[in-house]
Amino acid sequence: MQKYSLLTIARNAVTFHENWQRAWRSPDPRPEYDVVIVGGGGHGLATAYYLARNHGVTNVAVVEKGYVGGGNTGRNTEVVRSNYLWDEAAWLYEHSLKLWEGLTQELNFNLMFSQRGVLSLGHSLQEMRDIARRVNSNRLNGIDAELIGPDEIKRLVPIINTSPDSRYPILGASIQRRGGTARHDALAWGFARAADAMGVDVIQNCEVTGIRRNSDGVTGVETTRGFIGAKKIGVVTAGNSGVLANMAGLRLPIESHPLQAWVTEPVKPILNAVIMSNAVHAYVSQTDRGELLAGAGIDSYNGYAQRGSFSVVEHASAALVELFPIFSRVRMLRVWGGIVDTCPDACPIIGRVPVNGLFFNCGWGTGGYKATPGSGWVFAYTIANDRPHKLNEPFALERFTTGKLIDEHGAAGVAH
Amino acid sequence: MLLIECPHCGPRDESEFTYGGESHIVRPPVPEALTDGEWADYLYYRKNPLGKHMEQWNHSAGCRRWFNAVRDTGSYDFESFYRVGERPPGEAS
Numbered sequence: 001m002q003k004y005s006l007l008t009i010a011r012n013a014v015t016f017h018e019n020w021q022r023a024w025r026s027p028d029p030r031p032e033y034d035v036v037i038v039g040g041g042g043h044g045l046a047t048a049y050y051l052a053r054n055h056g057v058t059n060v061a062v063v064e065k066g067y068v069g070g071g072n073t074g075r076n077t078e079v080v081r082s083n084y085l086w087d088e089a090a091w092l093y094e095h096s097l098k099l100w101e102g103l104t105q106e107l108n109f110n111l112m113f114s115q116r117g118v119l120s121l122g123h124s125l126q127e128m129r130d131i132a133r134r135v136n137s138n139r140l141n142g143i144d145a146e147l148i149g150p151d152e153i154k155r156l157v158p159i160i161n162t163s164p165d166s167r168y169p170i171l172g173a174s175i176q177r178r179g180g181t182a183r184h185d186a187l188a189w190g191f192a193r194a195a196d197a198m199g200v201d202v203i204q205n206c207e208v209t210g211i212r213r214n215s216d217g218v219t220g221v222e223t224t225r226g227f228i229g230a231k232k233i234g235v236v237t238a239g240n241s242g243v244l245a246n247m248a249g250l251r252l253p254i255e256s257h258p259l260q261a262w263v264t265e266p267v268k269p270i271l272n273a274v275i276m277s278n279a280v281h282a283y284v285s286q287t288d289r290g291e292l293l294a295g296a297g298i299d300s301y302n303g304y305a306q307r308g309s310f311s312v313v314e315h316a317s318a319a320l321v322e323l324f325p326i327f328s329r330v331r332m333l334r335v336w337g338g339i340v341d342t343c344p345d346a347c348p349i350i351g352r353v354p355v356n357g358l359f360f361n362c363g364w365g366t367g368g369y370k371a372t373p374g375s376g377w378v379f380a381y382t383i384a385n386d387r388p389h390k391l392n393e394p395f396a397l398e399r400f401t402t403g404k405l406i407d408e409h410g411a412a413g414v415a416h
Numbered sequence: 417m418l419l420i421e422c423p424h425c426g427p428r429d430e431s432e433f434t435y436g437g438e439s440h441i442v443r444p445p446v447p448e449a450l451t452d453g454e455w456a457d458y459l460y461y462r463k464n465p466l467g468k469h470m471e472q473w474n475h476s477a478g479c480r481r482w483f484n485a486v487r488d489t490g491s492y493d494f495e496s497f498y499r500v501g502e503r504p505p506g507e508a509s
Contacts, residue, residue, distance in 0.1 A: 242464035253460035255437070256489070300435035301418075304466045304489045309417045311431045344460050401456045 001197035004108050023189060024068075024196035029203050032229030033061045035383055036221055037236060038208050038244060040064025041073040042184070043361060043368065044236040045191035045202070046376020047383070052198035054377070055384035060200045061230075062192075063223060065207035069188025072238045075306070075338035076369040077261045077295045079274050079285065081118045081179030083145050084411040085134050088394040089347055090141045095391055096374025097178060103373060109190030111182045112288060118179035119153065121277040121323075123168045130410055131174045138176070146175050157273055159326050167322045168280055181274060181285055187372060211248045217356025218248075234359045234383050239304065239339025241362035248355055253400045254341045254363050257298040258308035262317075262335040266290030270326070278410070280319035284327075292330060294320055298340060298366060307337045340365050345405035350375065350392040351382055359383050360397070421497045422475045423483050436472030438462050439484045466490055470504060 002008065002021040012020055035051060037044045040062045051057040064070075080100055082093035104111045122128040131147065138145035149172050150162040162170045192202050203225070210222035211233065220229040235244045239256045266289050276283035281297040296316035299308035313335055321328045343349060343363035348371070350361045361379045364371065374391070381389040388396065399405055418430040444450055444458055463469070469489045474482050486495040486504050496505045 240466075243466050246465075251457075251461050252464070253456070253462065255462050255464045256466075301487075301492075302437075302464060302469055302471065302489050303492060305492055309430055311417055311429075400460045401452045403452075 001108075001193065023193040024202050027201045027203065029061060029063070029201065029206065029223070029225055029228050032220070033201070034059040034230075035232045035234060036060075036228055036230035037062045037234045038221065039071075039236040039238070040068045040188075040192070040202060040204065041071050041236065041238065042069065042187050042191065042372040043238075043364075043375045043379070044234070045188060045195055046372050047234055047236060047361070047379045048200045048202075048376075049191045049195040049198070050376045050380035051384060052195060052200055054380060057380075057384055058199035060195075061203055061228065062195070062200060063203045063206045063208060063221065063228065065205070065224075067204050068192050068202060069185055072338040072340065072368070073184055073188045073372075075261065075336055076184055077283070077285070077293050078181040078184050078287075078369065079118065079179070079276075079283070080113070080182050080370040081176050081274075082143055082370070083118070083120070083134060083138050083174065083176045083179065084408055085137050086406050086408060087141060088406050089408050089411065090138065090143060092374055092378070092391050092395070093371055094141065094143050095377065096371045099373035099377065100182065101178075103190070107190035107194045109186060109193060111186045111190060113180070113182040114288075115178050115180040116273050116285075117156070117175055117177045118274040118276065119157070119173045119175050121153075121173045121275065121279075122171050123277065123279045124171070127279060128171050131172065134411055135174045144176055144178050146177070148173055148175055157271065157275065159270060159324055160275070161323055161325055168277070168319065170323075175273075179274065181287075184369060191376070208244065208247070211244070211358070213248065213355060213358075218358050230357075232357045232359065232383055234361065234379060236361045236379070238362065238364065238368065239341050241341045241360065245353075245360070248353070248358055250353055250355065252349070252360070252362065252397075253344055254349070255302050256304055256339050256341055257301070258303045258305065258337040259295070259298045259340045259366055260308040260313055260335060260337045261293065261295035262313060263287070263291040263293050263333050264327075264330045265333050267292065267330060275323070277319070277323065280316070280323070282316035282319045282323075284320055284324070291333065292327065298342065299337075304339055305337075306339060342366070344400070346408045347406045348375070348395055349397050350379055351388050351396045352386075353397060418492060418494075420473060420485070420494070422478060422481075423497050423499050424479045424481055425475060428475070428478060432475060432477040434474045434476040436474055436482065439470045439472040468495065
């Protein structure tokens with residue numbers, strides 16, 4: 001792998017940047033692999049990367065139906081944080097956040113990781129009680145969290161409307177200062193490049209159409225580029241998890257919904273933190289290009305098309321304009337949707353399913369992006385060792401039968 | 417935005433409705449006789465198909481009555497609307 005540094009930039013400038021090595025190869029699929037990862041988004045590529053890096057498993061292919069990072073990885077709104085309520089979720093997301101903090105250096109790829117702080121606003125007394133409880137729980141788990149009042153919020157974010165007469169009065173907020181944003185494409189590209197350098201085949205434009213199995217377990221995947229044999233298969237396909245489960249003859253406690261986000265035209269730097277509000281179902285941050293990047297909650301109906309209903313965008317935008325009156329005349333550039341796989345307890349399913357050699361990592365719903373490195377880390381461990389890492393043990397499919405759900409609807413919130 | 421045809425009131429905007437998820441899930445007559453697996457299946461597991469989906473809607477800002485619909489989850493096109501207690505039109509009985 002050609003290292004990216006000031007020196008290599010200078011060296012390539014001499015040849016007019018025409019001789020840069022491709023970031024990853026474009027190999028034809030081999031007849032068989034030890035592990036085939038279905039889905040070339042952030043989570044799938046992270047899994048392949050950590051399989052090679054942590055477990056020495058390099059005979060791995062990542063098969064992607066479109067292009068790398070072209071699904072939910074390229075459609076989310078880049079929020080990274082770990083302020084979850086319950087121990088199990090908090091530990092998983094915090095493990096991920098710690099990985100984020102060193103990932104740009106490790107991957108030798110600028111992830112534009114910016115720990116600008118994430119604020120969760122409270123608009124009612126009950127919401128403030130819930131926020132206080134979550135802050136206390138975070139601190140007991142060693143996760144940075146603070147409860148701040150309207151004056152401190154106004155000091156940090158001068159453009160916010162903290163008037164007690166506003167439609168959504170701001171009574172306070174929790175802030176995780178280590179939270180922030182990171183460039184989503186860079187995460188996919190960084191993991192793809194680093195995994196490729198260790199021998200992983202990243203195969204794009206290769207859609208899985210079937211999962212072949214015999215009485216012992218899986219034998220491989222049928223794809224649009226032919227059959228690819230596999231001793232183990234890891235499925236990381238977000239909104240399409242139900243479709244893949246169906247190919248293996250399984251059902252999952254998951255429903256797919258459209259989730260929408262949008263950006264405005266670029267403006268001068270005006271917002272230096274991520275602001276989210278569960279009550280109004282909206283959140284906003286400003287990208288490094290200057291666009292205001294906003295999102296809403298999911299569209300209520302099941303859907304696989306990567307678009308949703310305008311009323312959801314309208315509702316969240318109206319709330320954001322109440323919170324930030326200065327945004328009222330900024331123009332919207334683009335609106336898009338992704339398909340999220342929502343679980344009844346707003347927590348992921350990571351682990352084995354009742355078919356030998358088949359593993360699923362799904363159900364991240366609206367909040368998977370921030371967990372990408374940690375998710376790949378524990379999923380790689382699970383595939384390599386045929387048993388879960390202690391961090392993902394509570395997230396087994398069996399929890400829906402035992403009843404030991406991890407209710408994270410509050411902390412999962414809306415910021416994705 | 418979806419245009420939804422309430423079987424009682426006619427076509428209205430989606431914003432008048434509340435979604436109710438998969439339809440025709442029968443509540444187990446003797447819940448205490450179920451195994452944990454069967455209970456989990458009733459409570460949490462859903463078909464979640466890509467394609468034809470039978471689902472419930474409530475006309476919450478209108479007549480406030482529940483009804484059923486068949487919709488394609490890939491194109492979002494509705495195939496049919498029918499009342500509670502009925503089966504989808506055209507279905508072989």
